[in-house]
Amino acid sequence: MAKFIFSDTMKCNGCGICELICSWYKEGSFDPLLSRIKKTRLGLANIATACRFCEEPPCVVQCPTKALTQKDNGIIDVNKEKCDGCGWCVDVCPYGAINIHPDRFAIICDLCDNDPQCVNVCPTDALILVDQDELSNYINYDLIERDLGGDV
Amino acid sequence: MKNIILLMIDLGSGEKYTERLDEDYIAGYLGVKLLKDNVGKDVEPLSPENLLVITTSPFAGLPIPCSGGIGIYSKSPLSGYIGESYLFGTFGDRMARSNYDIIAVKGVSEKPVYLYIDDSSVSIIRADKLRGSSPWMTEKIIKESLNDPSVGVLSIGPAGEKSVKSSTIYSDLQYTRSGLGAVMGSKKLKAIAIRGSGGLKPKNPGKIMDLYKSLTNKIAEAYGGIDLINNLVNYNLPGHNFKKASVEEKKGFTSLIDQIQKYKLKKESFQQFPISFSTLYQVDGITTPVTLGGIAIGVLNGIYNADTIIKAEHLCYSLGIDPLSMAVVMSLANELKERKEPISSDIGWGKDKESLDFIKSIVNDDNIFANGVRYAADKFNAKDIAMHSKGIELSIDAFIDKDLAFNTAVSPSGAYFGSKDFAKSHIYNFLGIYPAVHDFYSDEYIYQLYTSITGDRDFDIGLLKTDVISIEREFNIQQGWNEEDDMLPSRIIDELFGDKDNFLSRRQDFYYFMKWNKDNE
Incomplete structure (x- = not known):
């Protein structure tokens, strides 16, 4: 089962350095919109999401221009010539892990040649490589269901 | 460095315009200058003519740790002088990625509204449905209605809407001081x-990443394992209304x-x-941050029940009230009660429920305490027990540390954010660096960061210091400031400086060091 990047919700503090390092390493600009990893906040939990290298990836199956293919190691390859940036993959990805570059092509995590820069720089060691079965060990569902506030 | 772009919005007329300022300078400095050029002595803080100015940091949106904070400036309704605060997190990041470096708001809207800035487009949107909402609920509703959880939001609570003078502007678990929420509320x-x-x-960018790692390691080493609230047991906290704490009071807050x-x-x-x-x-069922403000509510008012303190801080957040100010206003009320003054509250030292009721009542019409500690004390002829500097309620920092107390006294805004080094912290605030980490940054780091961003190797932090340090003071002088305003309550002076002469002598040395002469030049 392919391992992908995920955040331990008890460790991730939402600082966003993962998005900045990713966009700089891949695109030469500090810009969360160009990041292959996305930081989100659900309730009181901070979660970082990247491609999970699904076994039957809907983005590949449903790509209208056949621009996406999956390599043997699970990584999704984007053919920039074929991709027109329609965003269908963004819509069908169940994890919200795909972005569209302003130059109209999909950007998807490729684990930086097995040396993921975001994992290296994460200041709280929250980013980890896990597979789908291990995932639930790192999600704190209680935090996700909480919000700030309440009545006195 | 690109030129600074100003966005000016008049909520009275709905007019919006942008202006490219000639100087490629620090936005915070230009923001205060804008205030100085437009808000004179005759402008009332809660009138349409006052400006609310928000400025970006040159370090925002970049991997520069614990920085990128926005500066918020206005003429303070509590002091009548410069009001300033710095908020960190998402808003500063998004502002750095928008087209604007300074956002200035003037006028009063006819109906409650909120502003939505999307890169360069600016919309004024009706906010009737948000009326009475807590800041965090306001943020949640706005994110849902814009269908974008990633927007940065500044918001006020019910207290700001009613222009309670110690109201805050909230963002990312932080709040402003200086009554800036009341200014925002006065503009609807x-x-x-x-x-x-x-x-x-x-x-x-490579150099910035190197500096990120080095600075982050230094900050993590000092703060990574520390719980800031827990750490307070190591300090000499004040007792009731900033009196020296008794043995019983010390036991109380250790237990808290x-x-x-x-x-x-x-x-x-x-x-x-x-x-x-x-x-x-x-x-x-309540989830809330607890800050120095909540602890201040406890120690200054003899409330040592953690349950009550969490609820008190939560109430302040929900109403959009500065908990540091609330702590001081409440302890004035308690001491007035002790003096048998006719105050309309059942409050008393250590009374949990009554203290929470006191906080809730701050938004009631005609509550004398909603005007701040200085105003309320004047009404009861009790100036001697009003714990403020320039009308801004004192933080308990000003009791814990003599240098922080002194810096509070001479701070143009009456509130102090930073390290013991006044001159250094003053400029680092303008650069958007978090006050608790000023000691980890140095002028050398700033030079390296600034030149790595801009490529301008002629950057001179010395010149910047001279300008930045004087601009807030110039604003104050324009409003009628005099040396007597750089003062602390006698309770603090007696405890920390021995007597007033010692304080005045230190102040004279400080003015000399800062090259601030008596004629205010």
Whole structure:
């Protein structure tokens, strides 16, 4: 089962350095919109999401221009010539892990040649490589269901 | 460095315009200058003519740890002088990616509204449905209605809407001081939401990453394992209304700080902060940050029940009230009660429920305490027990540390954010660096960071210091400031400086060091 990047919700503090390092390493600009990893906040939990290298990836199956293919190691390859940036993959990805570059092509995590820069720089060691079965060990569902506030 | 772009919005007429300022300078400095050029002595802080100015940091949106904070400036309704505060997190990041470096708001809207800034487009949106909402509920509703959870939001609560003078502007678990929420409320401006999509391309990103690692390691070493509230047991905290604490009071707050650990939920951080400085607590279905303000409510008023303190801080957050100010206003009320003054509250030292009721009542019409500690004390002829500097209620920092007390006295805003080194912290605030980490940054780091961003090797922090340090003071002088305003309550002076002469002598040395002469030049 392919391992992908995920955040331990008890460790991730939402600082966003993962998005900045990713966009700089891949695109030469500090810009969360160009990041292959996305930081989100659900309730009181901070979660970082990247491609999970699904076994039957809907983005590949449903790509209208056949621009996406999956390599043997699970990584999704984007053919920039074929991709027109329609965003269908963004819509069908169940994890919200795909972005569209302003130059109209999909950007998807490729684990930086097995040396993921975001994992290296994460200041709280929250980013980890896990597979789908291990995932639930790192999600704190209680935090996700909480919000700030309440009545006195 | 690109030129600074100003966005000016008049909520009275709905007019919006942008202006490219000639100077490629620090936005914070230009923001205060804008205030100085437009807000004279005759302008009332809560009148349409006052400006609310928000400025970006040159370090925002970049991997520069614990920085990128926005500066918020206005003429303060509590002091009548410069009001300033710095908020960190998402708003500053998004603002750095938008087209604007300074946002200035004037006028009063006819109906409650919020502003939505999307890169360069600016919308004024009706906010009738947000009326009476807490800041965090306001933020949640705005994010849902814009269908974008990533926007940065500044918002006020019910207290700001009613222009309670110690109202705050809230963002990412932090609040402003100086009554800036009341200025925002007086303009019928409930919130500002910002989305910015620009990428940032500094000249030398590799160097910035090196500096990120070195600074983050230094800050993590000092703060990574520390619980800031727990750490307060190591300090000499004040007792009732800033009197020296008795043995019983000391036992009380040691027990409070001990108990509160049981309610800890998690540490929390925000954009650009690799180290967490906020902690969330929970009790009876309530989840809230507890800050120095909540602890101040406890120690200054003899409330040592952690449950009550968490609820008190939560109430302040929900109403959009500065808990540091609330702590001081409440202890004035308690001391007035002790003096048998006819105040309309059942409050008393250590009375839990009555203290929470006191906080809730701050938004009631005609509540004398809603005008701040200085005003309320004047009404009861009790200036001697009003614990403020220039009308801004004192933080308990000003009792814990003599240098922080002194810096509070001479701070143009009457509130002090930073280290013991006044001159250094003053400029680092303008650069948007978090006050608790000023000691880890140095002028050398600033030079390296600035030149890595801009490529301008002629950057001279010395010149910047001279300008920045004087601009807030110049604003104050224009409003009628005099040396007597750089003062602390006698309770603090007696405790920390021995007598007034010692304080005045230190102040004279300070003016000399800062090259601030008596004729205010």
